[in-house]
Amino acid sequence: MIDIYHNMLWPKYKGAVFSEAFSHARQLGRSVRFSHVVPTDGGRTAMSNVDASYHKYPHRVLFDLPYEAIPRWKLCLRLVQEVWCSPADIVVMPGYHLIEYWAMLLACMMRRKRRAVFCDATAMDQPSNPIKHRLKVFFFRHCDGVFVYGQRGYAYAVSLGAEPSRVFDRCQAAALPHGYRxxxxxxxxxxxxxxxxxxxxxxxxxxxxxxxxxxxxxxxxxxxxxxxxxxxxxxxxxxxxxxxxxxxxxxxxxxxxxxxxxxxxxxxxxxxxxxxxxxxxxxxxxxxxxxxxxxxxxxxxxxxxxxxxxxxxxxxxxxxxxxxxxxxxxxxxxxxxxxxxxxxxxxxxxxxxxxxGEFTPAVAGRTIVDGCITILEEARC
The missing domain is CATH 3.40.50.2000 (Glycogen Phosphorylase B;)
Known part of the structure; x- marks a missing residue:
């Protein structure tokens, strides 16, 4: 089983990508579970409400509150519990920049679960900080896979110690109107x-x-x-x-x-x-x-x-x-x-x-599932 976590349900593009990932996994006979920590946060509610029509896959929402309304300790405790009790062979974490994601990493390590992480950054994205750099290196080196966007994301993950063969370009794809042609x-x-x-x-x-x-x-x-x-x-x-x-x-x-x-x-x-x-x-x-x-x-x-x-x-x-x-x-x-x-x-x-035309939700969804399968197959060798 593949266990995929994301920070919030709000983004339409994630709904489109995860819908395709679910469809691809089912075709391969693989079980995948999707969990969103929250529905949205305060910044997103100013833009639009959650559009459930883009989320055509089974999923859970762990907290029915905006992200900023939940105490960190509650986030850490719940996510550790989720990882600890997960029947999955691999856990895909939402990121590495929040303490609750570190809690997930430690839980994966203690339970000896295969783990991967979504990385949405590049070297140009934020000013470099020596302490944060060392922490990121630790996180990436203790992951079995990193899912990035494009060449710049790939180079960034490798610079932080990720094994090049285990960095997967998951392709970024937009959610377009349902009738788009x-x-x-x-x-x-x-x-x-x-x-x-x-x-x-x-x-x-x-x-x-x-x-x-x-x-x-x-x-x-x-x-x-x-x-x-x-x-x-x-x-x-x-x-x-x-x-x-x-x-x-x-x-x-x-x-x-x-x-x-x-x-x-x-x-x-x-x-x-x-x-x-x-x-x-x-x-x-x-x-x-x-x-x-x-x-x-x-x-x-x-x-x-x-x-x-x-x-x-x-x-x-x-x-x-x-x-x-x-x-x-x-x-x-x-x-x-x-x-x-x-x-x-x-x-x-x-x-x-x-x-x-090469950057579609179908391509992005397949990349995530295929990357997880690659990690699991390499672990058996």
């Missing part, structure tokens, strides 16, 4: 894409400092000099709307900037189709799932060089462009280049859809 997305993109004379730049996600939104506003002010009819759309919950409104006013971009707030998945699909490009200027971004979403609608992406998905998804000049993080002048110049380079909407859309 690539051919329909391409057609809609061709119908709605803006003209180069009226470019439309789209940011999707939590509107916060670490996402580089203030950098984007400052860069957009420079872009408006060359493209006075341009529009910037900042879609998502905002941590400090007053501060951003004030900055937009100081920069003179208020009239050209839209704050639609969190958007339902179908409405967001339309925004991707209407955008010249997605812009993700994050200071720290382990992957960048919104890039998957954008490419699924034929929309290229402009991202900072700290985004983990670059080697796989952002093919320079084909599906997107990159710029040095924090460099406002470079971001402005890159946005201007995007208007010119991606003016052939049809060719760009087809290339985006071609690249993203």
């Amino acid at each position: 690539p051919e329909h997305a391409e057609k809609r993109r061709l119908e709605l894409a803006p003209s180069p004379s009226s470019p439309r730049f789209l940011f999707v996600g939590r509107i916060s400092e670490k996402k580089g939104v203030k950098d984007l506003l400052r860069a957009f002010a420079l872009v408006l000099r060359e493209h006075p009819l341009a529009t910037l759309v900042l879609a998502g919950p905002c941590d400090d709307r007053q501060s951003l409104d004030r900055l937009a006013g100081e920069l003179g971009v208020t009239a050209a900037t839209e704050f639609p707030g969190p958007m339902a998945i179908d409405k967001l699909a339309a925004e991707y189709c209407r955008a010249t490009c997605l812009v993700l200027p994050s200071h720290s971004e382990a992957w960048g799932l919104v890039v998957n979403e954008a490419l699924s609608y034929g929309c290229p992406a402009v991202v900072s060089d700290h985004c983990g998905c670059i080697p796989e998804l952002v093919l320079e000049g084909e599906t997107g462009l990159t710029f040095p993080v924090h460099d406002i002048q470079a971001l402005a110049g890159t946005l201007g280049r995007a208007v010119r380079i991606f003016s052939d909407v049809e060719a760009t859309a087809r290339r985006c859809l071609e690249v993203i």
Whole structure:
């Protein structure tokens, strides 16, 4: 039996991936159990409620409270109990950055259970800390497998002591509307894409400092000099709307900037189709799932060089462009280049859809199950 734990039920993409993992395991005659620690947390509830329609697999939720409402000792105790009593041959832990996940690791070691961990980070994701580095090395070296996203995730796990042959690229995949079809997305993109004379730049996600939104506003002010009819759309919950409104006013971009707030998945699909490009200027971004979403609608992406998905998804000049993080002048110049380079909407859309076609929930789900089976088979040798 494979025992897979995840921190919360909320993410749609996890539901899509775990649904495919369950289906694949069943086809192989393997038993798999999915457990989410909580339904959601306070930050996610500001964006949307849990959408159960994406979770088409049997699962448990261990606590019916937001994550931050549960005392650490309760989390540790429950997760240790779960691991200790689990009939599974392998336990897949949600991460390594919280004390409760360390408790799970120790319980696995004491029970001599095979264990793996989900790693959602890269070397560029967070500033290095010597003490944390040593702790991560201990954790990874005591795991039988590590599931990562892409080349940067793989390199990071290996740098922390993980055995290269036991690092599995589980593939990151977006949850799209249930009726999504690539051919329909391409057609809609061709119908709605803006003209180069009226470019439309789209940011999707939590509107916060670490996402580089203030950098984007400052860069957009420079872009408006060359493209006075341009529009910037900042879609998502905002941590400090007053501060951003004030900055937009100081920069003179208020009239050209839209704050639609969190958007339902179908409405967001339309925004991707209407955008010249997605812009993700994050200071720290382990992957960048919104890039998957954008490419699924034929929309290229402009991202900072700290985004983990670059080697796989952002093919320079084909599906997107990159710029040095924090460099406002470079971001402005890159946005201007995007208007010119991606003016052939049809060719760009087809290339985006071609690249993203390999990053599906089915591929991601199979990778998790197959990785667990590989770990178990190697243990028997």
